[in-house]
Amino acid sequence: MESIELLSPAALREHPGLAVVAAIGLLLCVDLLAKLAGLQVGPLGGSLSVARLGSNLWNGLVIGLVIGLAGIGLSMTYSILNFANFSHGDLVSTGAFTGWGVAFVVAAAGSQPLGALVTVRDAGDVTPGAIGAHVLSTPGAIVVGLLAAFAITAVVSLAIDRAFYKPMRDRGGIALLITSVGVALVVRYLIQFAYGADRRGITASVDGDTLATPLGVSVTAHQLTIAVAAIGLMVAMHYTLQRTKLGTAMRAMADNKDLALITGIPAERVVAATWILGGGLAGASGYLYVLLRGTIQFDFGWSLLLLIFAAVILGGIGSIYGAIAGGLVIGLVFTTSTVWISSDFNAAAAFAVMILVLLLRPEGLFGGVSTA
């Protein structure tokens, strides 16, 4: 309904740029259809299998869910604590390393040296195959690891808040933002100190990993695990915010801090809940990201932060539903753009779409709909 209004003749007259964007979008759609049909019309068309497009969409959906999950916490700290948290990406890394350390211990304690497992293969000489972490062979370890990633990152976030952000609470968003850049560096290099700097493999390969191939799109066990876990966590978050007293108080505080104060809502308890939930989800998303990629590196969360920010801003900063929607858009553009351009540029395509959306809808997709 919104898009129809957006493309009405009046709207097009008012925003000529919109017409250009719509024309390009239409062109890409025609091109896509031509490619799928195997037609070559001048510069348009070519060939593209349904399986490849489907696979792009499915991969985009999965990575979009992970980015969206990470974005929820970023959006919440923005709306409730009023600052853009640049250490959020390193909370993503924190969850990944601590969660996988626990998952490895559960998967292979006894058969492999504990030091190698806890440090996620930094110490000792143990291969991912020897640990054998995979959702099909060690489902319990994968689930326990996810819970640990959530819990440990929640505790770390809360501790960081008490140590760094709480004393700065009344200094305003810019001071907190700069503090968070410092916190990001501290966390990132503590992770490097504890877990080492090299990129390494995490998950084992297992026969029968591809569960199904609808329309030629391979759906792996890990992709399915990620989709189920991410959607489950999002639904749980939705219910927490909409149906519990504390969640309603969080939305109230995001809406109007002064009013929340004089209504007797205990600000510090809401702040603590924000860090526990937002930090926990960041940690969980980092753990799931590694499950998707199969590898880990101490600064991957920092690299991912730009995409997470893009998702949150695209969706309308402050809204968790915007963060989810933005994550999906970024993820889908990230993967489907490879139909037209080299995968070296797919991040650029994601940012281009973000900029276009913001030009047409400066408040973001869900902007102005304050939902914490």
Next chain:
Amino acid sequence: MNGDSADVGTDADPNESAGATARTDHTLDDEAMLRIRGLDAGYGDLQILTDVDLDVADGEYVTIVGPNGAGKSTVMKTVFGLTTYMDGTIEFDGEAIEATPPEEIIHEGIGFVPQTDNVFPGLSVEENLEMGAYILDSVPQDRLEAVYDRFPILRERRDQKAGNLSGGQRQMVAMGRTLMLDPDLLLLDEPSAGLAPDLVDDMFDRIDRINESGTAILMVEQNAKEALRRCDRGYVLVDGENRYTDRGETLLGDEQVRQDFLGG
């Protein structure tokens, strides 16, 4: 009570005290529920209030009027700890509250409806009201029903977002939210501001009824004539200091007050 002619609750003939324009000292009531003495307050280094005295007795309806920038709203915000407190005392039920943080004032039995941004726009009407009872373990359903009985339109709109309501309905949500705790004292900052003219009288009638049900009111109003006509007692605040204090009707009848503050 000191038995002064202009004291709270006495039946002094307005004609007798007309023109007296008593200083607050003559009307101070040591028994008052809210008792402000020698209050200095402001924002940061900027002092707005100087040596302000103000009382509200149990069940009383008190208004503060005065020109723009007189510090009327600052008095209320200071009671709630939202300004920079500098000196003086604020007592409520005999207990000093000037150092009480804002989120705890509500536990004392004081509710506050700010002038603007007084609802949570993203929350439904019912969620707004429920947040009013946040400090209780569970939402008191009887009070929720009482609020809906008082403002029936809110019952119809209970699931709508408060941000989508009209100005008058938002004001009802804001008042309803504070009534969820059945406060002893309700602070109202310009409740008629921004309302369509035909709704202003209606809003004042609702405030009368809240007061009649036993809740004391301390109200700041631009609409000074109407406020003074309805209240028990009025304070005229000028440049952050007490200027006149008397029964509302008396202040309305006072030539000096009329000329200086009520536009003749």
